[in-house]
Amino acid sequence: MSSSVLEKLVEIRGIETNYVDAWGKPAIVSDASKAKLLETMGYSVSDEQALQSELKDFVANNWMQPLNPVQVNRIGEPLVIALRLPIELVNDDYTLKFTLEDGSELEQAIIPADGELINVVHIDDVEFQEYIIDVKHQLPLGYHDVQLLGDDGDKIADMRQIIAPKACFKPQNIANNEKVWGLSVQLYCVRSETNWGVGDFSDLTYLIKQSGRQGAQFVGLNPIHALYPADPEACSPYGPSSRRWLNFIYIDVSKLDGYQDPSVQEIVNAPEFQSALQHVRNIDYVDYEAVVQLKLKVLKAIFEVQWQKSLSKNTKLNKVFKAFIEEGGESLAMLATYDAIQEKLANEGKASWGWPVFPSELSEFHKPGVEKFKKANNKNVKFYMFLQWQAALQLDAAQSTAVQAGMSIGIYRDLAVGVSEGSAEIWGNRDLYVTDASVGAPPDVLGPLGQNWGLPPMDPETLYQQKYQPIIDLFSSNMKSAGALRIDHVMALLRLWWVPKGENAKAGGYVYYPVDDLLGILALESCRNENLVIGEDLGTVPDEIRIKLAENGVHSYRVFFFEQAKDGGFYSPHHYPVQSMSTLTTHDMPTLTGFWHCLDLEKGKELGLYPSDEVLQELYSSRHENKQQILNTLHGHFSIPDWMGRHVEQVAMVKELNHGMQYHMAKGSSALLSLQLEDWLEMDKPVNIPGTFKEYPNWKRKLTRNLEQIFSDPVLNSLALGLTETRKKASNND
Template sequence: MNETLIEKLVEIKGIESNYVDAWGKPARVEPQTKAKLLKAMGYPVDDKAALTAKLEQEREQAWMTPLDPVQVNRLGEPLIITLRLPIELVNDSYHLQLATEQGGILSQKVVPCEGELINVAHLQDVEFQEYLIDLSAQPGLGYHHLSLQDEDGDEIAGMRLIIAPRACYKPKEIEQGKKFWGLSVQLYCLRSERNWGIGDFGDLKYLLAQSATQGAHFIGLNPIHALYPANPGSCSPYGPSSRRWLNFIYIDVSALEGFESDEVQELVNSADFQARLRHARAVEYVDYEAVTQLKLQVLDMLFTRYEQTLLKGNSKQNRAFKQFIREGGESLEMLATYDALQEDLKGRGKDFWGWPVFPGELAEYHLPQVSKFKKTHARRIKFFLFLQWQAALQLEQAHQVAAEHGMGIGLYRDLAVGVSEGSAEIWGNKALYATGASVGAPPDILGPLGQTWGLPPMDPQVLYQQQYQPIIDLFASNMRSCGALRIDHVMALLRLWWVAKGDTARQGGYVYYPVDDLLGILALESHRNQVLVIGEDLGTVPEEIRDKLADNGVHSYRVFFFEQAEDGGFFSPAHYPVQSMSTLTTHDMPTLTGYWHCLDLELGKRLNLYPSEQILQGLYDSRHDNKQQILDSLHGHGSIPEWVGQQVEQVGMSKELNHGLQIHMAAGSSTLLSLQLEDWLEMDKPVNVPGTSSEYPNWQRKLTRNLEQIFTDPSLKGLASGLTQARARAGQA
């Protein structure tokens, strides 16, 4: 293979050859890894002639396209575009017409050769020239269409021009220095006296109202993306079917109109249904299969009732439903079709877990047989559209509860880094995804073996060719019905660790993305939706991206246990960046009790997560030292009572230590403080163990107490009061 050609392509496609690992040491990406990543992008690296032909085809296509697909500028920046034409056309006069999103038309006359010549190429004996052209137009924020027109007004070429603000939106109270605190939860884990074995949007409304009365400013959610109704066991919120739509399982079925009807009540109160409901509520871990069957059974009945009464003619509900479907467009129709198709294949005993095992004629959304399926299964597809509509309505109702209580932020949502291999999102847009690779992480402190997440990455070049529309849709949809958005693994805006299928996480490599363009779009959607943005910037993070995120108004994510100085001491939360959200633990870490008693290390040993006893012993030694440093820091700041021991060997986790850690964080300088509800309940089992799948019941563990009990607990009321007071003092400092 021509190594020079491969290396040149590696550079063009943004594959990094060298990087700095999580321990600050230089690391290199092996040549065979880079070749595999190019292959995942669709390049025939094993066939020199085919590769050369593909590259020449791409080169010709680029030169024969007069305008770039898309360009992102910040408001107030000079607008300069590139224009490519054959040499015989560069002396002609054209019109550049800008149709703004607001409906305005801005036009200027242009002769290409009067611009700055920056490049020349020869295609089949024809010379092409590329010029820089200054645009005189100064459109406002938004998505605009720029067209190149001939003298007769016919469009020769077009591009999307995006004008973005310089930084993301911040609420006025935060700009004025106010400090907020809130609780983070995995919505499914909520117990209550009324839910059906899984937390739902009704529980969320109750949680928002109750936490607001205790002084909280927000409730942070795990991703609530659409999963798989026909495959409830695929329950990871970070491996969704679609990141644009919602998980129907969170619908509060009892809140739907018609639930109180005699027919529905007869079903719900039947002995069989009540027995299954008691089981779903009582089990320690969420029984997704049982909950899904319960909810679908009643929702099916309610949908029939809606069809017969509310979704007819010119009724208010029918108009709203149709409007929801119109606004959802192809993405919504595609997801509903996928859900119905999976259900149908499962019902017929066929392989159904995802499109890779679908019959060939159904393996892509735009195939003729899928269109036929849509016609023959229109009612079932309408049912899944109905579920998305109801989920969106109930999420918005929860958002309104937060607004009514003046929470400042209210809901903050979480955007997962990708979709799973068998997802509807890939089924509907296969060209965008490199299905021969997975997103993951190189070895780091959290995962010594590295991680492969089973999430095919978007191809940055295809994303660019699609005018960034998938990213625009993604940001916009996840900023609905909330006051803040946390972007999981925000490094994805700069680079992602790609791992070729069949390789281990260690054998991956970084692929770069157009970070400035993506941050511009993020800022634009942030302002449109008035949503604050938090970027989870843990792991192997170059310092320059942290600076770039800060400049773009993205709040950093600071985890207490990772904020250590070189001497091993823990930084005081008073020294955290103001533009950050701080927390003690995350869903990928042990709870406070688990951390203090090293239960995560015990569990990791049982699950064979550590390459050697030596590494495990090193983790135990490091944990012991860290706990002593934490004790020293807490005593030094007066965050825990003096009678709590000074030596870690004599101090177990206690309510005083637990609450002291939380109040210690509340006194810090970060604008936002997020605390895990499981730490309020002093729980010891983790939500998720990175690097595992079936070895541990990830994403299934429930809280140990009902919501109704939590907010009547005098101790927790005292903790909430202490947090509120500490945050108020921090805001005045």
């Protein structure tokens, strides 16, 4: 194999050859890993002649496009367009026609050769030249279409021109340096007196009302993306079916029109239904299978009531539903059809976990067989559209409650880094995803063996050729009914660690993405939707992305336990960047109680997560030292009572220590402080243990108390009001 051909492809396809690891040491990606990564992208790495041909085709295809598919610029900066043509055409007359987002048109006459010549190449004995053309017009913010027209007016090529703001949106109070706090919660784990065994949008509304009264400015959610109605146990919010749509399980069924209909009430009031309902409410872990069965049974009955009364007739309600379907477009049709297919296959006892096991004629959304299925099962497809409609209405009502309560942010949503292999999102856009690879992470503090998340990555070249539409859709849809968006693993905007299928996570490598373009789109959607943006920048984070995120107004994500100096001491939250959201723990970490009592290390040993006893002992030793340093920090900043012991052997995780740590964070400089309800309740069991699948009930553990009990607890109410007061003082001190 000619290394020059392979290395050239490695370079032009954005595969990183070396990087700095999580411990600050240089690391090199092996030749074998680079070859495997190219193979996942579809290159014939074992056939030198074929590989040379593929390289030649890749270069030629780019030169055959007179205009780039898409270009992103910031408002106010000089605008230029690259134009590529055969040499015999560069002196001809052309027109650049700009169709702005509002429909207005601008034109500019050009002769390519009058521009700046920047590149020349020969393809099959034809010389192509590339010129830079200065655009004379100032374009406004938005998505615009640019066409290259010949002197006869015929279209030769087109491109999308995106004009983005300088930075992401910030609410006025945050821009004015106000410090705020809020609660973070996994919505499914919420208990209440009325929900059906899983937290719902009515619980969210209640949580917003109550926490808002005590001064909280936001409620943060883990991803609420669409999962798999026909496969309830596939419950990870970070392995969704579609990131553009919602998980119907969060619908409060009892609030829908039609719920009081006798036909529905007969189902709900049946003894066996009530018994099952009590079961799912009372158990300590979410029984997704049972919850989904209960909800779908009643939702289908409600849909039937609405279908008979309104949705099959020319009514006002049906017009609203049709408008929702039309706005959802192909994406909504795709998800609803996928869910209907999966349900049908599951009911027939056939393999149904995802599109890779669907019958051939149904294995891709754009196949004729799928269109045939959609027509034959129109009503059931409409049912799944109906679920999305109702979920969107209830989520929007929750955010409206936040606005009415005076919250400056309200709901903050979470965008997962990818979708699972068998997802509807991949089924609907197979060309975009590299299914022979998975997103993960190189070895770091959280995962010493590296991590493989089982999420196929987007191909950056295909994303570019698709004019970034999938990313635009993801950002805009996840900013709906919210005041902030947290982007999980925000480094994905710069690079992703790809792991070839069948390989160990350590054998992966970084693939780069067009970070400046993606940040521009993020800023545009942020400003349009008035969403503050938080970037989860934990793990192996190059300085390059941290600088870019800061310049683009993206808030960093600072976790107390990771903010440690080289001498082992913990940085004071006073020293965190103002443009950040700070927190004590996350969904991938033990709770405060779990951390302090090393319950995560005990569980890790039980589950065999550590390669040796020596490694485990090092972790125990490190934890002991860290706890002592934390205790020193808390005493040093007068964040805990003076009577509390100064040696970690003498101090358990009592309420005063728990609250003291929260107040310690509240005194800090971060604009936002996020606290977990689990720590308010002094819970010890984690939400998720990274590196496990069936070994631990991830994404199922509920809160230990109902919302109603939480917000009638005088101790917790006092804590909340104290946090509000502490944040006000922090605002005044800066």
